[in-house]
Amino acid sequence: MATPTTVSLPLPSSRRGLRWRRDRVQRFLLRDATLGYLFLLPALLVILGLVAYPFASAIVMTFQAKTAGAPGRFIGLENYRELFNSEQFLRTVFNTVVYTAVGVGVKFVLGLGMALVLNQERFCNNLFRTFLLIPWAIPTVMSALNWRWIFDDASGLINNVLVRLSLIDEAISWLSNPHLAMFSVIVVVVWQGTPFFTMSFLAGLQAIPKELYEAAEIDGASVLQQFSYITLPRLRPIFITAVMLSAILTSAAIQFVLVLTNGGPADRTMIFSVLAYHLALGGAQRLGMGAAVSLIFFPILVVFIVFLTRRMLREKAGD
Amino acid sequence: MAIRTSTQRRALQGVGNGVLVLMLLWTAIPFYWMIATSLKHDKEIYGYEATLIPQRPTLNNYATVFRETPYMLYLRNSVAVAVGSTVLSMVIAVLGAYAIARLNFPGRALLARGLVFTYLVPTSLLFIPMFALMSVLRLTDSLHGLIIAYLGFDVPFCTWLLMGYFKSVPVELEEAARVDGCNRVSALVRIVLPMSLPALVVVTFFSFTHAWNEFLYAHVFTSTTSARTVTTGLVNFMSQDVFFWGPLMASTVMSALPPVLMFLLFQRWVVKGLTLGGVKG
Numbered sequence: 176m177a178t179p180t181t182v183s184l185p186l187p188s189s190r191r192g193l194r195w196r197r198d199r200v201q202r203f204l205l206r207d208a209t210l211g212y213l214f215l216l217p218a219l220l221v222i223l224g225l226v227a228y229p230f231a232s233a234i235v236m237t238f239q240a241k242t243a244g245a246p247g248r249f250i251g252l253e254n255y256r257e258l259f260n261s262e263q264f265l266r267t268v269f270n271t272v273v274y275t276a277v278g279v280g281v282k283f284v285l286g287l288g289m290a291l292v293l294n295q296e297r298f299c300n301n302l303f304r305t306f307l308l309i310p311w312a313i314p315t316v317m318s319a320l321n322w323r324w325i326f327d328d329a330s331g332l333i334n335n336v337l338v339r340l341s342l343i344d345e346a347i348s349w350l351s352n353p354h355l356a357m358f359s360v361i362v363v364v365v366w367q368g369t370p371f372f373t374m375s376f377l378a379g380l381q382a383i384p385k386e387l388y389e390a391a392e393i394d395g396a397s398v399l400q401q402f403s404y405i406t407l408p409r410l411r412p413i414f415i416t417a418v419m420l421s422a423i424l425t426s427a428a429i430q431f432v433l434v435l436t437n438g439g440p441a442d443r444t445m446i447f448s449v450l451a452y453h454l455a456l457g458g459a460q461r462l463g464m465g466a467a468v469s470l471i472f473f474p475i476l477v478v479f480i481v482f483l484t485r486r487m488l489r490e491k492a493g494d
Numbered sequence: 495m496a497i498r499t500s501t502q503r504r505a506l507q508g509v510g511n512g513v514l515v516l517m518l519l520w521t522a523i524p525f526y527w528m529i530a531t532s533l534k535h536d537k538e539i540y541g542y543e544a545t546l547i548p549q550r551p552t553l554n555n556y557a558t559v560f561r562e563t564p565y566m567l568y569l570r571n572s573v574a575v576a577v578g579s580t581v582l583s584m585v586i587a588v589l590g591a592y593a594i595a596r597l598n599f600p601g602r603a604l605l606a607r608g609l610v611f612t613y614l615v616p617t618s619l620l621f622i623p624m625f626a627l628m629s630v631l632r633l634t635d636s637l638h639g640l641i642i643a644y645l646g647f648d649v650p651f652c653t654w655l656l657m658g659y660f661k662s663v664p665v666e667l668e669e670a671a672r673v674d675g676c677n678r679v680s681a682l683v684r685i686v687l688p689m690s691l692p693a694l695v696v697v698t699f700f701s702f703t704h705a706w707n708e709f710l711y712a713h714v715f716t717s718t719t720s721a722r723t724v725t726t727g728l729v730n731f732m733s734q735d736v737f738f739w740g741p742l743m744a745s746t747v748m749s750a751l752p753p754v755l756m757f758l759l760f761q762r763w764v765v766k767g768l769t770l771g772g773v774k775g
Contacts, residue, residue: 225646427616
């Protein structure tokens with residue numbers, strides 16, 4: 176590496192000047208700040224181009240009547256007004272809340288149960304754990320397709336078995352009965368999503384020092400007391416992270432409904448992502464309306480996202 | 495007292511075993527049905543002769559998928575998109591993560607925050623403006639378009655995951671290398687990357703399976719067969735009347751296999767990576 180002394184030389188020869196300039200360029204490029212921005216530039220472009228820009232343009236779009244490829248026409252709050260006057264939208268809000276709350280709730284309970292069971296010592300436990308996690312690794316669309324076939328009216332597994340056992344006389348329309356459709360969709364969401372909770376909670380359980388339980392045992396604490404005074408408080412941070420992350424992803428997951436019911440029957444399983452999809456890409460191509468549906472839900476999501484961002488960065492810092 | 499807790503523990507172990515059996519069944523039965531259906535003749539799938547266990551197993555459905563559908567094309571498209579987006583996001587994420595973890599410059603905390611934030615914004619909020627953007631750029635119906643679109647998810651996540659890992663590589667090693675004449679770039683390539691192999695594996699797994707499993711963008715941005723990936727291709731099969739459950743389940747089994755195998759292979763690292771970051775709820 177050249178030292179700055181070259182700078183003080185009066186009238187450097189032309190060769191020297193060239194080398195001096197090259198060194199300077201090299202040193203400039205290898206400075207932390209330059210290198211930092213240079214390294215981050217591609218990532219920054221991705222964020223700006225593929226997340227920030229689309230997001231900003233979504234906001235603009237909600238004030239427009241717009242179809243794909245054509246420029247939008249400004250119509251003020253018309254899209255929002257129409258949505259709030261539409262029964263379909265109000266039903267969608269209700270459905271999304273039910274779908275997310277029940278889905279996340281059941282996944283949470285089952286995941287915690289599974290994690291506790293897997294945390295016990297037994298023969299071949301690792302094998303069982305691996306197997307129970309597989310639904311998470313399967314592409315969600317494949318799970319949804321598989322379940323659509325399981326729920327099939329005429330020849331699906333469930334009706335098939337129920338009829339064989341003479342528990343029912345007529346096939347049950349799991350996906351087209353207005354009272355059952357949401358239930359059926361949530362079953363699939365739970366099947367696919369429980370392993371995520373199991374994995375997270377199991378990792379949390381395994382991080383609790385055994386000494387705590389031994390000490391509690393000596394003090395005469397019952398198993399239930401150990402659970403509520405050691406296990407639960409220790410898992411609390413993971414509970415919060417897992418629930419929030421899952422709430423964001425569950426509410427936004429479009430595949431299950433799109434494959435299983437497409438929002439029907441009579442909008443009983445219509446959730447916001449599917450409604451946005453239908454409005455924007457169904458026959459009428461009302462991109463502005465679709466974007467408005469998505470954005471109305473954003474303020475709720477953003478609370479979770481901001482909270483999680485902080486938490487995830489804090490955990491990283493503590494590594 | 496000790497006796498009481500040990501009886502409680504034994505009872506719990508019994509309950510645990512029972513719950514475990516139920517959970518294993520709940521997980522296994524859908525798999526069973528998917529595989530069993532793919533191995534049946536139509537006669538055993540529908541109607542009065544329908545069976546629960548394939549009586550005369552056949553691979554006909556698999557043959558039908560390859561013979562009569564563009565499944566091979568979908569498979570090739572999925573591989574191309576998954577490999578492309580994985581390689582690109584890996585390079586971008588390694589550079590970005592190294593910058594945030596090791597280099598000192600104003601604004602890096604803000605950038606780290608921005609990365610996590612964008613990772614958490616779900617695609618169902620973005621697919622409409624992304625569709626408009628892709629239409630304007632004429633990137634619809636193209637594999638390039640999908641590769642680019644997936645970076646929006648992969649890059650933030652991979653950067654964030656690698657960032658944490660890079661921080662855990664001892665700075666002293668890198669300093670020693672720099673005393674010996676390495677600059678930043680060669681220190682990254684020779685010291686930090688080899689030491690971060692587990693994280694690189696996790697990142698590869700995530701971006702590959704993400705691209706393989708992704709449905710919404712692939713569905714929205716493609717309207718012709720030429721650029722369909724496996725996920726959208728299969729859903730499209732379903733909307734065609736001629737296509738039935740036997741071949742559909744056969745192609746579902748085949749399409750689910752690559753990510754499942756990858757998961758089984760890298761399980762230990764993936765589980766660890768997931769509990770740190772977490773994707774797919």
